[in-house]
Amino acid sequence: MxxxxxxxxxxxxxxxxxxxxxxxxxxxxxxxxxxxxxxxxxxxxxxxxxxxxxxxxxxxxxxxxxxxxxxxxxxxxxxxxxxxxxxxxxxxxxxxxxxxxxxxxxxxxxxxxxxxxxxxxxxxxxxxxxxxxxxxxxxxxxxxxxxxxxxxxxxxxxxxxxNPALSRGGKGNREEFRRHNGLLEDDKAILVLPGSRRSEIERVAPSLIDAALSVKKSLPATRLFVQPAESVSDLFFQSFPNVRNEFVVLGNGEGRFDAMAGADIVMACSGTVTSEVAIQETPMIVAYKTGWITWALARGLLYKKKHITLLNILNDDQEIAPEFVQTKQDAALIAAQAVRWLKEPGALANQRALQANALLRLQKExxxxxxxxxxxxxxxxxxx
Known part of the structure; x- marks a missing residue:
């Protein structure tokens, strides 16, 4: 009972x-x-x-x-x-x-x-x-x-x-993550968060993984990390059997907020996790792709907003965090955004400031x- x-x-x-x-x-x-x-x-x-x-x-x-x-x-x-x-x-x-x-x-x-x-x-x-x-x-x-x-x-x-995500775990420890992974102050790191559903691993993760690899090809010193959700970890490793050749694979444990804070850019599948990344004020790129029938119905009949990320929606439906959704979910486009941020002086700092300001609309003490x-x-x- x-x-x-x-x-x-x-x-x-x-x-x-x-x-x-x-x-x-x-x-x-x-x-x-x-x-x-x-x-x-x-x-x-x-x-x-x-x-x-x-x-x-x-x-x-x-x-x-x-x-x-x-x-x-x-x-x-x-x-x-x-x-x-x-x-x-x-x-x-x-x-x-x-x-x-x-x-x-x-x-x-x-x-x-x-x-x-x-x-x-x-x-x-x-x-x-x-x-x-x-x-x-x-x-x-x-x-x-x-x-x-x-x-x-x-x-x-x-x-x-x-929002439960905004009171979950608090700020990660950027310095601890970078020290633990041998990252110097000027080293650049990308964290990929590939999703927590089977369909996300199948439809979104490949673009994120390929985008990160493309960034590393353009900027070889970039360190790559990936943190698959425990619920789909078996499928993830089946889908990407050679992922450890280029990525450091992180467990889905208590250190995930440290990983979000320690990265310079997070590439994430849209979902609750984007609010958690927003707390860390780490520049993020959001990707998402669903079936075409679902997409047609959503855009034609159901979904009334321009954006899908909560940080963007609740900031007057403006794109604070860049979104690459459906037809725009292209590894080359995602990589190009990340490379711009990494190459342009002050770009990452500017994006952190934009996200920090937008976060005030989501977060209350x-x-x-x-x-x-x-x-x-x-x-x-x-x-x-």
Missing amino acids: ADIYFVAAEASGDLLAKEVIQVILRDRPHLEVSGIGGQELASIGIASPIDIAPLSVLGFLEGIKAYGDVVKLADAAADAIIASEPKVVVLVDSWGFMLRVAQRVRARAPHVRLVKLIGPQVWATRPGRAKTLAATVDHLLCMHDIEVDYYAPFGLKTTVIG ETPAAVLAAGAILEEFSEA
Whole structure:
């Protein structure tokens, strides 16, 4: 039996769920917390009753292909939740899957309090999702103040917790990373962050790896580092069997913020990690590519912003960090941007200053997101 039940379907949600659970158990150690998740939840002793690996898909067409798995897993998740008889269920990120789980739990156990931890990007894509979510869950814990107005007409209780990435880990130790890796003050280093989903390793990582290699060809003294996410590390090494010939491969451990801070340029697949890089004020180049059907639908019908990186979106949709998306995701273009930064006097310092100023729009000196989320969840538990 469980008092609170978490469901996390992907790597970023798994990490956030872990952080929130740790706060909950610190404050209320007698509570029974169970969950469905991955390696992060397992690391704190929460064993998942189902394997969520099939949910690591990306895009509309990929989602259709995996639809059968999504439905089966939603059914299995609902079964596991109902069997545990929790008072509160927390559904972390992953809009489509969590909506299905919520609907199934609501139909079978209407007394259970449903909390959605991180909502869909209604301010960037389909605002109609606000009505759908409001009809399905009891409480939304969202990242940004701008989201609240979308839900107010539908009466959904909403709590702004901030961006979890901005209160995660703090500033890395640039000097320690560079000392540990034998980098002198004037040495230049590029860090590649190739993504955390299978589709990102297949579609985005090759351009980032090739771009970094191209930079090294132009500027041979440049040191290259890559840090694949643990969730896709096996696929990454299968896809790039010779990566260690040119790159220093970093583990996905506690030193990742040091690596972000220690690099002179980060080449990253778009995602939560870009907010973490932004904290370090390291110049970053963002890449992203999805299936063409997904892209056509997003650009034609769904996505209302010019940019995809949060640092850019929340700064009046201006390109602070350069983006190379879809047709622009070309290794030569990415490499050319990096070479310009490395060759032009003051270019890296200017980019750091631009990103630092833009970061002020994302970052507030306040309680960490995980603490605010835990407090809201415990309030729901007390009222259940």
